Amino acid sequence: MSSVPTEVQVRPGTEADLVALTDLYNHYVRETAITFDTVPFTPEERRPWLLSHPEDGPYRLLVAQEAESTTILGYATSSPFRWKPAYDTSVEVTIYLAPEAGGRGIGTLLYKALFEALADEDLHRAYAGIAQPNEASARLHTRFGFAHVGTYREVGRKFDRYWDVAWYERPLGRES
Template structure:
């Protein structure tokens, strides 16, 4: 298995992973699948700012998952803060791949001056909460029933982590 920077050619596999979560879970709040063109536009955010990175895991030429850091808010006050996420194919879950992707992502973005990392986890999702806490994230709070998908309200736990030399590894 290889973990490397994401490339434009990975976008189709990334789109498939996103769409699985849109269609089968509440981890994504969208109700309609993403298009390839939509995700190609999304991919463009990773080319200009080294704080915004995308790493993919590939085995036997199949994309198994990805982790990325994206702008939290598009104003300069939040320039050193990113929102992170990790998604895996269903067959890659529970094998430590999310940890490997996050390890690579955090070590890279730390060297580019990221100070604070945020993540929102739609509930329930114990595996994601455990993963984030393993990396030193602390719970900030829960937004109760603040989103609605397919007629049902969804809550999310928000977590944060300060990146330091020790926590980036």
């Protein structure tokens, strides 16, 4: 993997990013089983998702972009793991990269910034579900201290086949 070019910056996502983020995500909806959404979104349909990730707190949206342009290279989020109160100290994390941005270290840059941003939050664990197969994502998560804790077999159906999802976890806060 090559190093990240210095012209890449990571910043909080804003409403100005909504169209670009929706387009990036819709690529994965249409072309891959990485997400189990099956119908592309309009920016208006994606707005509540964007607004659920403020600049502070445990639920973040960080965007990687080329410094010389407004081109979004990818994003990372932390979101509620489940909606019941006892899960409040757990988050689910994810990364989506623009197709041309893979292999440049941008995922590493995004996760490094995300976990630094979450370091002072009242969080205990981060979880990541990785649709299989996806060796690049498994390697990235392992590099960041995630351990495989189990696999849901044939849990999602997309493109007329069933897909497995491997689950990974990592400690946060004082443990990490």
